Amino acid sequence: MSTDVMTEQPLLSVRNLEKRFPVRGGLLQRPVGWVKAVDDLSFDLNRGEVLGLVGESGSGKTTAGRSILRLIEPTGGSIRFNGQEITGLGTAEMRAQRRRMQIVFQDPYASLDPRQRVRDVIGEALTIHDIGTRADRRDRVAALLEKVGLSADAMDRFPHEFSGGQRQRIGIARALAVEPDFIVADEPVSALDVSVQAQVVNLLGDLQRELGLAVLFIAHDLAVVRYISDRVAVMYLGRLMEIAPSDSLYERPRHPYTMALLSAAPDPDPDAPKSRMLLDGDVPSPMNPPSGCVFRTRCPFALPACAEPEARALREVAPGHSVACIRDDVGVG
Amino acid sequence: MDADLTLDIRNLQTHFTADPGVSKAVDGVSFAVRRNETLAVVGESGSGKSVTSLSAMRLIPTPPGIIAGGEILFRGRDGQVRDLARLSERAMRSVRGNEIGMIFQEPMTSLNPVYTVGDQIGEALRYHQGLDRRAARAEALAMLKKVGIPAAERRLDEYPHQMSGGMRQRVMIAMALACRPTLLIADEPTTALDVTIQAQILDLMRRLQEETGTSILFITHNLGVVAEVAHRVVVMYSGRIVEEGDVRSLLKSPRHPYTRGLLACMPHLGQRRGDGGRLYAIPGSVPSPVNRPAGCTFAPRCALAEPACLAAEPVLEPVGPDHSARCRRWRDVQ
Numbered sequence A: 001m002s003t004d005v006m007t008e009q010p011l012l013s014v015r016n017l018e019k020r021f022p023v024r025g026g027l028l029q030r031p032v033g034w035v036k037a038v039d040d041l042s043f044d045l046n047r048g049e050v051l052g053l054v055g056e057s058g059s060g061k062t063t064a065g066r067s068i069l070r071l072i073e074p075t076g077g078s079i080r081f082n083g084q085e086i087t088g089l090g091t092a093e094m095r096a097q098r099r100r101m102q103i104v105f106q107d108p109y110a111s112l113d114p115r116q117r118v119r120d121v122i123g124e125a126l127t128i129h130d131i132g133t134r135a136d137r138r139d140r141v142a143a144l145l146e147k148v149g150l151s152a153d154a155m156d157r158f159p160h161e162f163s164g165g166q167r168q169r170i171g172i173a174r175a176l177a178v179e180p181d182f183i184v185a186d187e188p189v190s191a192l193d194v195s196v197q198a199q200v201v202n203l204l205g206d207l208q209r210e211l212g213l214a215v216l217f218i219a220h221d222l223a224v225v226r227y228i229s230d231r232v233a234v235m236y237l238g239r240l241m242e243i244a245p246s247d248s249l250y251e252r253p254r255h256p257y258t259m260a261l262l263s264a265a266p267d268p269d270p271d272a273p274k275s276r277m278l279l280d281g282d283v284p285s286p287m288n289p290p291s292g293c294v295f296r297t298r299c300p301f302a303l304p305a306c307a308e309p310e311a312r313a314l315r316e317v318a319p320g321h322s323v324a325c326i327r328d329d330v331g332v333g
Numbered sequence B: 001m002d003a004d005l006t007l008d009i010r011n012l013q014t015h016f017t018a019d020p021g022v023s024k025a026v027d028g029v030s031f032a033v034r035r036n037e038t039l040a041v042v043g044e045s046g047s048g049k050s051v052t053s054l055s056a057m058r059l060i061p062t063p064p065g066i067i068a069g070g071e072i073l074f075r076g077r078d079g080q081v082r083d084l085a086r087l088s089e090r091a092m093r094s095v096r097g098n099e100i101g102m103i104f105q106e107p108m109t110s111l112n113p114v115y116t117v118g119d120q121i122g123e124a125l126r127y128h129q130g131l132d133r134r135a136a137r138a139e140a141l142a143m144l145k146k147v148g149i150p151a152a153e154r155r156l157d158e159y160p161h162q163m164s165g166g167m168r169q170r171v172m173i174a175m176a177l178a179c180r181p182t183l184l185i186a187d188e189p190t191t192a193l194d195v196t197i198q199a200q201i202l203d204l205m206r207r208l209q210e211e212t213g214t215s216i217l218f219i220t221h222n223l224g225v226v227a228e229v230a231h232r233v234v235v236m237y238s239g240r241i242v243e244e245g246d247v248r249s250l251l252k253s254p255r256h257p258y259t260r261g262l263l264a265c266m267p268h269l270g271q272r273r274g275d276g277g278r279l280y281a282i283p284g285s286v287p288s289p290v291n292r293p294a295g296c297t298f299a300p301r302c303a304l305a306e307p308a309c310l311a312a313e314p315v316l317e318p319v320g321p322d323h324s325a326r327c328r329r330w331r332d333v334q
């Protein structure tokens, strides 16, 4: 990353983002509680930057990604995109912004309408945003298909005629059709076979660089995330545990949860050290998260002070490297 | 069959009627699992891993499927060898869940939602081992403790849906091992779990194996998991074995371009795009068993393919001690 990009105003600024879902129960399906799927999430994303977002299932990654795009409505916090606060925007104003922010979904099977031909899957956003004439759109779809490594005649076929990897390429072409500045890629390769994952990761990487896209890359495969990301954020139970440039996060993780995640990732090298930090137990219920540091019920380093509200604070421990942990004496080195 | 083998599968053929023709989902697969050994079967989706394990348990739905050929030799607790491919369904019922334990990817599909965990583990013990209710309950409790379920006394009376995915998988393991099987078949047992839970379960399975000596047939698509659990490995591609060997030599010096490619596709934790590198990618996708290319199945995706590769399928040949590969050019795979 060049320094002039760093000093520029961020493309996206998320502050104290919150999304609560009502939990319903009983015969009448009355709300019986709340889940804070995303709680007090703040970060910046620069133009052309890739921010990885990791954490186990249920940690709030998808909810965060969708709230930022306002595909679901956040219940609190602020989202500034291109200098404009978008949380209060009405439908028409939001449509103008949405052209610049797109999403690629995890499941290439479920996310494409099986009744639409590929040309309509990709061209739909062009129609919605009134971009180009009919003939222009056709050319544009053809060019997009070629850009994602498919042939232009794919446009007359239906999604089910393609393999998982090819469908994900179609999903990427659809997201790129309106020339966005920012993409949320929510587990874009998780459903694909290993040999196909690499093809799609390379494609995303190439396009990101060529088009100068900012990407929020959500995944649970830590190696893929490090490969593609400039910075990485780690979530647990809806909260941000650590955020840092990729190298710092992977080489000098400061949060015990990040350390546990890294040491749990299975490595195909038989000589890789097998000594690992095994966490006890399961993620607690998100309806009833622990007080203070939400990780404390599984943290091998927990102290009594970790139950205090102050333990939630994120603090900067190195340039661009922030961590939500009160301890300074674990894991350095 | 050698005295130290628990399972010896020879030239297994499992086919499905397809429209049109027949899908040879497993086409001439042979491998053996020794006592005290974990054998991993690894491959991408559709390569025939699950069909292989379901064949070994005789759980292939017929029709459309059929075990069309081969032997599945299995040594039970009494030391006797039987060919499961030819065993009556009645005799199979006393093997499944008793002499062969099973764990699947999604425990909810094999746990009964309307019975407590204690009743389900106890049921297998009563049915297969003739324990009375009280003894079965005591043994079920001991098993839950053994697989590391906290507050096991309370959990015994809970229903599967009251537990997390990791807990349910522990229950499955407890149930699978309750009757002290000589073979445990685990089909992607950690694929649906998060990595920190996966690490717990792999650790548990390793420990239990050391303790009990049970042979494990471990099916996975994840080479990282293979390195964690396996002693030996079989790599499947489109219904065929393309490489097999001891875990170290196979992962350290793979001799089949497919295995080599799978390993190269996985970014190492230290690999960065910023360094200018693209990930190695295998072009194309796995062929369907209905449309298997002639000659070497991998040829359409192989960078080393030469005309001779298309003419005839290569044989699985020795490439080192306890290591074989099905490739004409294995010497050129670095």
Ligand SMILES: Nc1ncnc2c1ncn2[C@@H]1O[C@H](COP(=O)(O)OP(=O)(O)O)[C@@H](O)[C@H]1O
Binding pocket: A021, A022, A035, A036, A037, A055, A056, A057, A058, A059, A060, A061, A062, A063, A064, A286
């Ligand atoms: N529509 C919803 N209604 C209620 N709870 C939800 C909804 N969507 C997500 N959640 C809950 O929010 C939490 C975060 O979920 P999610 O964002 O999907 O996590 P991730 O993508 O990290 O797996 C989970 O506890 C999940 O059950």
Ligand SMILES: Nc1ncnc2c1ncn2[C@@H]1O[C@H](COP(=O)(O)OP(=O)(O)O)[C@@H](O)[C@H]1O
Binding pocket: B016, B023, B025, B043, B044, B045, B046, B047, B048, B049, B050, B051, B052, B061, B064, B065, B288, B289
């Ligand atoms: N019940 C079935 N009917 C028809 N074909 C099947 C059935 N089960 C599996 N197959 C086919 O057998 C092949 C191998 O499948 P499977 O063993 O499940 O692969 P893996 O477990 O390696 O992902 C696939 O092509 C699949 O479509």
Ligand code: SF4
Binding pocket: A255, A256, A257, A293, A294, A295, A296, A297, A299, A300, A301, A302, A303, A306, A311, A324, A325, A326, A327
């Ligand atoms: S604040 Fe305490 S409980 Fe939380 S991660 Fe740090 S040491 Fe562990």
Ligand code: SF4
Binding pocket: B256, B257, B258, B296, B297, B298, B299, B300, B302, B303, B304, B305, B306, B309, B314, B326, B327, B328, B329, B330
């Ligand atoms: S036999 Fe030929 S095509 Fe097949 S894997 Fe070896 S080199 Fe490649």
Ligand SMILES: [Mg+2]
Binding pocket: A061, A062, A063
């Ligand atoms: Mg998600």
Ligand SMILES: [Mg+2]
Binding pocket: B049, B050, B051
């Ligand atoms: Mg399978």
